[in-house]
Amino acid sequence: MKKRGLFFRKTTNLAVTAASILTVGFALLFMGWILYTVFDNGFRSFSWAFFTEPTKPYGIPDGGVANAVLGTIFITLGAVVIGVPPGLLGGIYLAEFAKGNKLGNVIRFSANVMMGIPSIIVGLFVYALMVYTTKTFSGLAGSVALSIIMFPVVLRTTEDMLLMVPDALRESALALGAPRWKATMNIICRAAKTGLTTGVLLAVARVSGETAPLLFTALCSDSWPFGYFTQPTSNLTITITEYATNSPFPEMHTRAWGAALIITAAILILNISCRFLFKDSRHGK
């Protein structure tokens, strides 16, 4: 190491500390700016009609986003139904049967890589798989796309949560003569219940704000989302995109902000409650 004067070293340290405090302030400022804009503009659009009426065709200034809210709930629930069971079961395999074996490592690696694949690629994939073959955009295709994004997240959190269960619990269940599947499902998964719930909820929070994959699958519509299986299904994020970019009307911009506020608030609430849920369960132990 080079020899430097004490003054120089202390000044450098002070400068870096000051810079880091400034940067933290800067990051918080941006976060505050974004959230303030969303809340400020969003609240202005809130009204009874906003939450009860469906979106209206292009050019009609009134209307709400009720169908989009319902559609987003349908699509997200569909993704949970399709994506969570295999994610949980696969996580059980990784934690219980594949500790450090080769196949397990290949799967872990693929899941980690899959988590980093851009969501728009998943949209293209499901488009070719479902929309092109059935010749129709549908809410179901949107659910499949979101479930593909959820799956690796659920898989890895399940594994992590199950690995936190002490081995003594596994051994006692097996020593009592329980078959492996029963020990896993009834003892170990029950012990890790809160962790598993948190993992699933965080995965839901992560996909419910996705837009890019829905562009190629669910698309959007102005009707209520009851054609979920066979028709384009309205949803909040695509509605935001449409209203914000394809429309010159300030009323539509305001409603886009309202929709943005709904989705942001829902995701923040999900995230914060997950943190409390998980923290409580760990303190309880």
Next chain:
Amino acid sequence: MENSKKQLISPDAADQLFKITTAVCALLAAVVMLGFFIQLFWSSIPAIKTFGLDFLTSSEWDPVKNLYGAMPAIAGTLVTTAIAVVIAVPLSFIVAMFLVETAPPALSHTLSHAIDLLAAIPSIIYGMWGLFIFVPFMQNQVQPFLANTLHLKVIPLFAGEYNGFGFLTSGIILAVMILPFICAVMRDVFRMVPPVLKESAFGAGATSWEVTLDITMRYGARGLLGAIFLGLGRAVGETMAVLFVIGNVQKMPTSLYQAGTTISATLANNFAEAQGVFRSALFELGLILLVISFLIQVLAQFWLNRVSRQMGEK
């Protein structure tokens, strides 16, 4: 119930069945990953046949003559990602350092949560905020300041007309987006450094910046690289945050102020009206993006695995 089940299927067989079912579910990860490549390659065959390797280097984009080139989109992706990484990496590094070394535990805890929440905000919110708030801000405040007050317009990079849209704006928004991701991973890497190492350096009289630079950075170098690549992966494929503010013009980037496009923005913008070879060309663009982000993720995983193995052995 129990008895009848036991007669139907022996406990050993039930266990085998259970193991196989879970294994099949887990294997889905690898299968879907492979499926991405096969499906996108399959769908881009017509474009590959028509344009061959020229697709990668051509910057022509003419839907009327049905001629397409990937170069502007690829270049735009690289430029926006580079801006984002150049801004976000040093900032995340010192924020992570602040969280681990400087801040009192209570503050560090709260800030960590705030950063995690920032990472949870959907990208479309960044895009919308960018379009309505940040683009006018760039146009009226930042870009005139950089061009005229600081006289950066003599450099070709900052020359030309500006209207708020373009590479610089997209890069900055991407930087704000990936900062919490990089920061969270870097923070974890910083925390993995054994306290004994740091304490001995402090004991020898090092300042906390020197400890970070000479101990933490050396010790966790691979983890930090992994963190950078994770952020890179996010920036490369981001669609909505970029789509709203990039300007969506198929042009090669010559100045940071210029409007352009990225791979994902091109896909989102053109897919609805694309037919035939055009659509296939878009699938090929998707394939290129998949390959790029796959390589980035593989490198990130490689380095992060190495660092956690190294920590595990200690």
